[in-house]
Amino acid sequence: GCIIQVINPNTSRSMTETIAVAARSVAAPGTEILAVCPQEGVPSIEGHFDEAIAAIGVLQQVKLGREAGVSGHVIACFGDPGLLAARELANRPVIGIAEAAMHMATLVATRFSIVTTLPRTLVIARHLLHQYGFERHCAALHAIDLPVLALEDGSGLAQQKVREHCIQAKQQDGSGAIVLGCGGMADLARELTQELGIPVIDGVSAAVKMIESLHALGLNTSKHGDLAFPQAKPLSGMFGGFNR
Numbered sequence: 001g002c003i004i005q006v007i008n009p010n011t012s013r014s015m016t017e018t019i020a021v022a023a024r025s026v027a028a029p030g031t032e033i034l035a036v037c038p039q040e041g042v043p044s045i046e047g048h049f050d051e052a053i054a055a056i057g058v059l060q061q062v063k064l065g066r067e068a069g070v071s072g073h074v075i076a077c078f079g080d081p082g083l084l085a086a087r088e089l090a091n092r093p094v095i096g097i098a099e100a101a102m103h104m105a106t107l108v109a110t111r112f113s114i115v116t117t118l119p120r121t122l123v124i125a126r127h128l129l130h131q132y133g134f135e136r137h138c139a140a141l142h143a144i145d146l147p148v149l150a151l152e153d154g155s156g157l158a159q160q161k162v163r164e165h166c167i168q169a170k171q172q173d174g175s176g177a178i179v180l181g182c183g184g185m186a187d188l189a190r191e192l193t194q195e196l197g198i199p200v201i202d203g204v205s206a207a208v209k210m211i212e213s214l215h216a217l218g219l220n221t222s223k224h225g226d227l228a229f230p231q232a233k234p235l236s237g238m239f240g241g242f243n244r
């Protein structure tokens with residue numbers, strides 16, 4: 001069996017649950033999902049500062065998962081915070097939900113649109129498109145202009161905004177697929193795919209299936225070269241107990 005650690009890098013328990021439900025909804029019968037979030041950090045991730053803080057919690061959770069013997073790790077925030085650092089700490093595969101959703105979109109469409117939360121997170125999505133080499137595949141990026149935690153306030157307003165922007169993206173962007181740009185949107189993909197008649201892709205479920213595939217293929221993070229374990233060195237202060 002496969003044990004997948006799904007890390008919500010923010011500290012909001014309700015979003016961790018939304019993410020866990022999406023992960024479990026696609027997990028294979030033999031796959032166990034361990035959904036976690038950092039004990040301390042930031043309640044939502046909406047910019048570079050938040051990402052820097054969240055990355056420490058991601059690394060702490062990846063180390064715990066490695067020591068628990070998980071088969072792989074998912075970073076369930078659309079900025080993929082701490083992804084490469086996490087791969088240095090991990091033996092097993094580590095996949096971010098943005099890279100997972102973007103890869104899947106390129107398999108089913110020639111171009112995709114992204115629908116994310118606050119406008120200020122658009123630059124983060126653009127950085128990832130460049131980093132992953134998908135700039136040419138992304139036709140447009142949209143922001144619903146609501147904060148991440150509006151997805152968890154029970155009003156349904158954020159979910160309605162996501163739906164409206166997905167409809168606009170389908171009509172205006174010339175995209176064949178849509179990528180949902182937040183871990184908290186993970187529960188919307190299936191219904192929107194049905195309603196819009198085009199692939200609307202959630203990175204949480206995409207990442208879970210990619211980890212299962214890597215596990216089945218016996219492929220793990222390469223420790224040869226750039227992603228080798230960090231050099232052992234004396235870490236000080238709050239990082240004291242935190243070595244590779």
Ligand SMILES: NC(=O)NC1=NC(=O)NC1=O
Binds near residue numbers: 010043117
């Ligand atoms: N673009 C985003 O909304 N990123 C995110 N911030 C979070 O706290 N979770 C996300 O997925």
